Amino acid sequence: MKVSRAPFFPPMASWLGWGARVLLLLVIAAALGAACNLLRSNSLSWLGEWDRYIEAQAFREHFALASAASVQAMIRDKTHLLLDARPYEDYEAGHIETALPLPVNDPSDSWGTRSILTPADALLIYCSGPECDDAIMLARKLREQGMTNITLFVGGWTEWTHFRQDNDA
Amino acid sequence: MNGSRLNPNPSKKAPGATLFDRLPGWVAWVPRVLLAAVFLAAALPKILDPADFALAVFRYQMLPHSLVNLMALLLPWVEAVAAVALLAPLRCRDAAITLMTGMLAVFTAAIAFNLWRGVDISCGCFSVNPEVGHIGALSLLRNAGLLLLCAWAWLHERASAPIPLHTHPGSTAKA
Numbered sequence: 638m639k640v641s642r643a644p645f646f647p648p649m650a651s652w653l654g655w656g657a658r659v660l661l662l663l664v665i666a667a668a669l670g671a672a673c674n675l676l677r678s679n680s681l682s683w684l685g686e687w688d689r690y691i692e693a694q695a696f697r698e699h700f701a702l703a704s705a706a707s708v709q710a711m712i713r714d715k716t717h718l719l720l721d722a723r724p725y726e727d728y729e730a731g732h733i734e735t736a737l738p739l740p741v742n743d744p745s746d747s748w749g750t751r752s753i754l755t756p757a758d759a760l761l762i763y764c765s766g767p768e769c770d771d772a773i774m775l776a777r778k779l780r781e782q783g784m785t786n787i788t789l790f791v792g793g794w795t796e797w798t799h800f801r802q803d804n805d806a
Numbered sequence: 807m808n809g810s811r812l813n814p815n816p817s818k819k820a821p822g823a824t825l826f827d828r829l830p831g832w833v834a835w836v837p838r839v840l841l842a843a844v845f846l847a848a849a850l851p852k853i854l855d856p857a858d859f860a861l862a863v864f865r866y867q868m869l870p871h872s873l874v875n876l877m878a879l880l881l882p883w884v885e886a887v888a889a890v891a892l893l894a895p896l897r898c899r900d901a902a903i904t905l906m907t908g909m910l911a912v913f914t915a916a917i918a919f920n921l922w923r924g925v926d927i928s929c930g931c932f933s934v935n936p937e938v939g940h941i942g943a944l945s946l947l948r949n950a951g952l953l954l955l956c957a958w959a960w961l962h963e964r965a966s967a968p969i970p971l972h973t974h975p976g977s978t979a980k981a
Contacts (some may be wrong), residue, residue, distance in 0.1 A: 655900055655901060655904070658897070658898050658900065658901035659901040659904050659905060661898070661901070662884070662887050662888060662891055662898060662901050662902065662905060663884065663905070665887050666880060666883040666884040666886070666887040666888075667880055667883070669883045669886075669887065670879045670880045670882070670883040671879075673853065673883070674856070674879050677856075679857070681856045681857055681860060681875050681878065681879060682875060683875055683876055683879065684872050684875060684876070685860060685864075685871065685872070685874045685875035685878075686871075687864050687871035687874050688871050690864065724924055724926055726924060727924060740926075742926045742940065768864075768867050769867075769925075770865065771926075774936070
């Protein structure tokens, strides 16, 4: 007798039932997620305010903030030591003038940047842009190590390149 | 459900199914239990600390900002519900495997994309601590292994599925 077997993909008729079961699980998950968030004492807002998250966090943690124009002044007046918190490859591909690399996630410090820092230094830290938090994470680490004069350039490399293009034009 | 509507004898296994039909019943539970354990372990820290998980989602820099919290609040529950459905004696296992496969595919793509563009972030997979579990090739390998487990579980589901009427031996129904 010729035998048949269940196909790897179910026939069209059972797709509706399969889709309904997937939808059912999603509805159960959404209901549980909503109920849990409503019952939680520190519930999370459904629409987060992430557009200026890094700036808000820096403000909350009492880090000074710098604009691109003030970064230009810092470079001109040599008032701050600039630190690039991005990975070495990004730094080597392009960085703000006079900045030294100190990737937040690379403990090797192969450029020896960390060894020249002293608590008296005024530091300006940046990373790739307003959505990257490498700069603020590096700032926290350096503050724990005794650095007190730390400024963040939240706009980072993205804002700096735009600023330079606008000013060179 | 569908099977009982289509098949006059839903308890009958698909004849001719080879390897997966001949294996002892407990073998089918190996991928189910492993997947359920992994997804529950992944869901729990995110459910307990949605704010930190939202930060992990934000750091992937892939979603519109308005969707970050929504994702952080719902995704862990999808993981948990899929894990429970995979173990429960309900006919929802195929749906659970589908959801798990879909989530793993999205997670793998997100990790690969961030590795490609050089963003060094924590995975947010089994911990919401931003200092641990950074993404890397191992994360991709782990997800590939989990996708294989999903395929294994899916093959068992298909092998144990009731035969639709139009494919049943002796049936006169048209497909």
